[in-house]
Every structure is written in structure tokens, then in C-alpha cells.
Amino acid sequence: MIAVPRRFLAFKRLRAWLNAGQVDALDQGMERLRRGEDAEVAVESDDEIGRLAGSFNLMAAEIRERERRITLLALHDPETGLGNRVSLDHALAELSPGLGSRLFLAAFGVDRFDHIRGAVGYALAAQVIRQVGERLAAFQPDGAAARLSADVLGLAFAADDAADAQRRVETLLAGLESPVQLGRDIITVALTAGIAPVGGDPAGAVERAGIGLSRARAAKRKLALYDAETQGDPAANLALMSGMLWAIRSGEIELFHQPKYDLRARAVNAVEGLVRWRHPTRGLLRPEFFIPMAEETGHIRTLTDWVLRQAIADQAAMARVGHEIEVSVNISGRLLGDRDFADFVDRTVKGAVGKLCFEITEAAVIDNPDLALELLERFRAAGVSISIDDFGSGLSSLSCLKRIRGEELKIDKSLIAEVTESQRDALIVRSTIDLAHGLGLKVTAEGVETPNAFQLLTAMGCDRVQGYLIAKPQPLNELLIFLREDGASRGYG
Ligand code: C2E
Ligand code: CA
Ligand code: CA
Numbered sequence: 370m371i372a373v374p375r376r377f378l379a380f381k382r383l384r385a386w387l388n389a390g391q392v393d394a395l396d397q398g399m400e401r402l403r404r405g406e407d408a409e410v411a412v413e414s415d416d417e418i419g420r421l422a423g424s425f426n427l428m429a430a431e432i433r434e435r436e437r438r439i440t441l442l443a444l445h446d447p448e449t450g451l452g453n454r455v456s457l458d459h460a461l462a463e464l465s466p467g468l469g470s471r472l473f474l475a476a477f478g479v480d481r482f483d484h485i486r487g488a489v490g491y492a493l494a495a496q497v498i499r500q501v502g503e504r505l506a507a508f509q510p511d512g513a514a515a516r517l518s519a520d521v522l523g524l525a526f527a528a529d530d531a532a533d534a535q536r537r538v539e540t541l542l543a544g545l546e547s548p549v550q551l552g553r554d555i556i557t558v559a560l561t562a563g564i565a566p567v568g569g570d571p572a573g574a575v576e577r578a579g580i581g582l583s584r585a586r587a588a589k590r591k592l593a594l595y596d597a598e599t600q601g602d603p604a605a606n607l608a609l610m611s612g613m614l615w616a617i618r619s620g621e622i623e624l625f626h627q628p629k630y631d632l633r634a635r636a637v638n639a640v641e642g643l644v645r646w647r648h649p650t651r652g653l654l655r656p657e658f659f660i661p662m663a664e665e666t667g668h669i670r671t672l673t674d675w676v677l678r679q680a681i682a683d684q685a686a687m688a689r690v691g692h693e694i695e696v697s698v699n700i701s702g703r704l705l706g707d708r709d710f711a712d713f714v715d716r717t718v719k720g721a722v723g724k725l726c727f728e729i730t731e732a733a734v735i736d737n738p739d740l741a742l743e744l745l746e747r748f749r750a751a752g753v754s755i756s757i758d759d760f761g762s763g764l765s766s767l768s769c770l771k772r773i774r775g776e777e778l779k780i781d782k783s784l785i786a787e788v789t790e791s792q793r794d795a796l797i798v799r800s801t802i803d804l805a806h807g808l809g810l811k812v813t814a815e816g817v818e819t820p821n822a823f824q825l826l827t828a829m830g831c832d833r834v835q836g837y838l839i840a841k842p843q844p845l846n847e848l849l850i851f852l853r854e855d856g857a858s859r860g861y862g
Contacts, residue, residue, distance in 0.1 A: 583661040673704055762784075798831075
């Protein structure tokens with residue numbers, strides 16, 4: 370055995386005593402690290418313990434950095450650096466207890482985002498979203514902003530009540546819509562918003578604000594408030610959709626028809642099929658409510674197949690009592706990307722006894738223009754006319770006249786509403802009619818409610834008018850009575 374000098378033993382004890390403080394510090398640092406707090410310890414010596422303390426600090430810093438990156442990834446949208454849906458859910462859960470019924474969520478959708486993405490590419494389109502998101506955060510610094518999906522931004526904010534929330538969102542929309550500068554390019558952005566009260570259910574708020582947004586878009590409005598009374602909860606709506614097939618079979622879904630009055634023939638020679646759903650417990654459901662849902666869930670195909678068959682059957686019923694009537698059907702954009710639907714159309718329209726027409730919007734063509742235009746040509750080849758619906762509403766604009774070949778142009782009711790009061794609207798309508806005629810299209814004005822509008826449109830050379838002045842959308846049996854009486858030529862002007 371080697372004898373250890375007494376002086377050396379005393380030195381080791383002294384060192385052990387000196388390091389005890391550092392060992393304690395390390396121990397506490399470890400505990401702080403576990404709790405996720407700042408864990409750095411002082412390095413007081415250059416021996417093993419000191420080096421250990423140094424390595425510990427390095428490890429703690431690396432863990433912190435990794436955590437920061439993980440949190441960033443979990444709570445932020447990598448493309449724009451804005452908060453993501455998870456961060457918004459956190460914010461809602463945090464704000465909800467304090468604000469209660471004063472907490473609202475708005476979903477801002479960038480209109481025609483696919484169009485922007487197609488024009489400038491994915492990366493620059495994300496810059497548009499980022500800039501709009503930054504504006505949102507700047508306008509409402511006490512709210513929480515996040516990107517909810519490719520083209521939708523969310524904002525949690527406080528308001529006195531629903532009316533106040535709507536006013537605030539209106540103001541926000543005005544500010545958010547100023548053009549976005551991308552390098553040397555300037556991109557104009559248009560937004561639509563859905564608003565939902567967060568209430569006691571922060572988890573479902575994003576979905577409800579999204580439903581508000583779909584509703585606003587379907588109704589061609591700038592914003593819509595999610596209304597639990599008429600829209601029910603999302604789970605119930607999903608159940609509603611799964612019941613659609615049954616609803617069709619059991620006759621809950623009905624096809625109404627609204628006459629189109631021909632100004633030259635002075636008679637109704639066409640109708641538009643508009644679907645209605647008489648729900649046994651939820652009452653009469655408007656298409657603006659369930660069509661967007663059917664589009665989202667894929668049920669629109671089943672519904673449109675039925676509508677087309679019904680339109681053909683109703684046309685035959687009208688023909689049997691001597692009315693030769695063109696029937697039009699609204700075709701959602703979803704179906705303009707569905708070749709199988711085009712096959713169905715080919716087979717089905719062969720059975721029609723008269724002319725059929727498909728009403729489409731330009732927005733419906735934008736998602737996949739090549740395929741949509743190909744299918745539209747197939748429909749025309751099968752003998753179906755194409756009508757450009759909602760012209761002047763933002764869903765169809767001048768550029769569609771360049772791309773879509775059709776037979777009819779329908780001027781949106783928003784332009785017709787004030788055609789007799791607003792000189793500007795009158796000028797736009799008159800120019801649209803001339804332009805459409807120049808392109809060989811017949812013009813139908815929709816939403817004609819007054820004799821004055823009827824007279825003005827007649828004078829402008831419009832071909833057909835549709836609206837409450839002539840008749841509301843009605844079931845087939847009422848339409849047949851109407852057609853009989855219309856034959857006795859009543860005057861509308
Ligand atoms: P839309 O194609 O623009 O149909 C015209 C809407 O204007 C109809 O609303 C009609 O009832 C309403 N309307 C007609 N005349 C007047 C008027 O004088 N004044 C006013 N203020 N409104 C008038 P409706 O029936 O509620 O349909 C709403 C939308 O739902 C339709 O807009 C159409 O986009 C969609 N839709 C209806 N049926 C179908 C369908 O079978 N398939 C698809 N994809 N969409 C459908
Ligand atoms: Ca239509
Ligand atoms: Ca329309």
C-alpha cells in the first residue's frame with residue numbers, strides 16, 4: 370500500500386469543501402432546466418467540476434435553442450412566420466375566461482388566392498399572406514392573429530357585442546385591402562370575412578368563423594356573422610350532409626324554378642332551377658347555407674346529378690302541357706374539375722326534350738382553368754348552352770369574357786338593384802349589354818324587382834329579365850299555372 374502524505378489528504382478535503390458549492394449550484398441548475406427555466410451556472414474553477422459546469426451550460430443552451438425551434442415550428446406557420454392554428458387555439462383558451470362573451474374570432478379569406486398563386490407563384494403568394502397578417506397584427510395589437518389555412522387568416526379580438534364586432538371587422542377589412550407591394554409588383558387583395566362569437570367553446574370557434582366565411586362568400590357579401598340559430602353546430606351540419614342522400618330520396622329536397630322573361634318574345638321561354646331543402650326539423654334551408662357545405666363535403670355531385678335529372682323531368686312535364694322551355698342548372702366549380710361528372714352529363718342530357726343550360730361563374734373556372742374549359746366545351750358539344758352567372762359581382766368579371774365561350778351572360782342582381790337610381794350602375798349595365806352583344810351573348814338581368822328597372826332594361830336592349838317582378842322561384846305545379854297565365858301575356862313594365 371502506498372502511503373499518502375498527510376498534507377495531500379488535507380488538500381483534497383479542502384477542494385471537496387470548496388466544490389460542494391458548485392455541486393449544489395449544478396444540482397439547482399439541473400432542477401431549473403427540468404422546469405424549463407434559465408439554468409446557467411457559474412463556472413468557478415478549472416478542475417473537473419468546473420469543466421462539468423461548463424459542459425452543463427453548453428447542454429442547457431442547446432436544449433433551450435432546440436425548445437425554441439420546436440415551439441416556433443409548433444406555433445408558427447413556416448411559410449410566413451405568422452402564428453398558426455395551434456397558437457390561435459392557445460390564445461383563445463387564454464383569452465376566453467377573461468373576456469367571456471366579449472371575445473370574437475374573425476376569419477379573413479383572401480379572395481381568389483389560387484389566382485394570385487397562379488400568377489406570382491407559391492413563395493410570393495405567401496408573402497401576400499404574410500403582409501396581410503402583419504397588417505392584421507398592427508391594426509389590432511391586443512388581439513391574436515394567425516394563419517389558419519393557405520388563404521385564411523384568423524384574428525381573436527374583443528368587442529362589446531356582435532354588432533360592434535361586425536363594425537370592427539368592416540373597418541379592418543377596409544385597411545387590410547390596400548394593395549401589397551411585392552418587389553416592383555403591386556398586387557391588389559380583396560378579402561371576405563366570417564365572424565363567430567367564441568362563447569364558452571373556444572375549441573370550435575375556428576370552425577364556426579370558417580362557416581361564417583363560407584356563408585359570406587356564398588352570399589357574395591364582404592362579411593357574415595356565424596349564426597348558431599340558422600347554422601347549427603358544425604357536427605350537426607356534418608350529420609345534415611350525410612343525410613342528403615336520404616333527403617333526396619324522401620323528397621325533402623325539391624327543385625324550384627324561376628322564370629326568365631324574354632323581352633322580345635314577351636313571354637317566359639326559360640327557367641332557372643334553384644334547389645330547396647325542406648328539412649323536417651330545421652325548416653326550409655336556403656341553398657346559400659347548404660350548397661357551400663355540400664361543396665366542402667363532396668355531396669355536391671350527388672345533389673347536382675339529382676338536380677339535372679329533375680330539371681330534365683320537369684322540362685318534359687312542361688312540354689307535355691305545351692310549354693317549350695329552356696331549363697338552366699347551376700353548376701358548382703367543384704364539378705368543373707370532375708371528368709366523371711362530364712361523362713354523366715353526356716349520358717343524361719340525351720334524354721332531354723328541350724334546351725338545357727349550365728350557369729357557371731368565372732370563379733368556378735379559376736381553380737383548374739384548363740380542365741374546366743375542356744369540360745365546358747364538352748358540355749357545349751353535348752348541346753348544353755353555357756351561361757356566365759353573377760357577372761359584375763366579383764365572381765365573374767371582364768376577364769372571363771376572354772376565356773369562357775358561352776351563350777348567355779347574366780348581370781348580377783347587385784348591379785341591377787340600383788340601376789334606376791345610380792347613373793354609374795346604369796352605365797355599367799348598358800356597357801355590359803353592348804359588350805355581351807358584341808361577343809354574341811344573350812343578356813339576362815337578374816334581380817329585377819320594379820317596373821322601372823324592367824322598362825330601363827328593355828330600353829337598354831337587354832334580352833331577358835329574371836326577378837321577383839316576374840315571379841319568385843316556385844315549385845313545378847305553381848310554375849305550370851304561372852306559364853298558363855303568362856301565355857295570356859301580362860305586362861310588367
Ligand atoms: P344564383 O344562381 O345567383 O340564383 C339567383 C338567386 O337570386 C336565387 O336565390 C333567387 O331566389 C334570387 N332572386 C331571384 N330573383 C330575385 C329578386 O328579384 N331579388 C332578389 N333579391 N333575389 C332574387 P336562391 O334560390 O336562394 O339561390 C341562391 C344561390 O344558390 C344561387 O344563386 C346559386 O348560386 C345557388 N344554387 C341554387 N341552386 C343550386 C344548385 O342546384 N346547384 C348549385 N351549385 N348552386 C345552386
Ligand atoms: Ca344562377
Ligand atoms: Ca346569379
